[in-house]
Amino acid sequence: MNVRKLCLILGFCIVLGVVNAQMPVPDKSPMDMSYAPHNYPILKFQGKTTTTKPLARVIYSRPQKNGRMLFGKELKYGILWRMGANESTEIEFFTDAVFGGKKVSKGRYTLLCIPNPNTWTLILNKDTDSWGGFSYKQSNDLFRITIPILLLKYPIEYLSMYFNAANDLVIAWDGVQATVPITFSSSR
Secondary structure, eight states, rough: OOOOHHHHHHHHHHHHHHHHHHOOOOOOOEEEEEETTTTTHHHHHTTOOSSSSSSSEEEOOBBTTTTOOOOOBOOOTTTOSSSSSOOOOOEEEESOEEETTTTEEEEEEEEEEOOOOEEEEEEOOOOEEEEETTTTOOGGGEEEEEEEEEEEEEEEEEEEEEETTTOOOEEEEEEEEEEHHHHHHHHO
């Protein structure tokens, strides 16, 4: 191999090394997003949706169970949980709705939780663009609802939130699942 080719290859490797050194390390709790109606972006792309905009969207980071005992241990009962990792979990309603029996106006909110052994208290809070639950102020609560939990037969590794076919919000992690009934003003 001639010197010129060797210098080009070496230079290329150095450039790749610099580019890779600047790339951020992948997040252990990647961001995820779910829409109501279920699979809205795909349905819209395929021309199969009857609405011009989604009804709701939840944005959250997906921590892993990673062998930990979560509810009652890592996530203490009776203590505020941010429902994910990194930035606070946000739910946006693109139309007025009834969330767990409470009316909520179109808008963007933070979703938090106080887990207990048989129920979860979900909190819809007006403080958005926050990190975790560290800046939580109860005075910014829009409302709280208490919902039952379902114990699952098998644990779920990643925190998962999605809107089911009825547009209810399903939240599942470890061996626990909670479902929040939602009705939308445009779906009545």
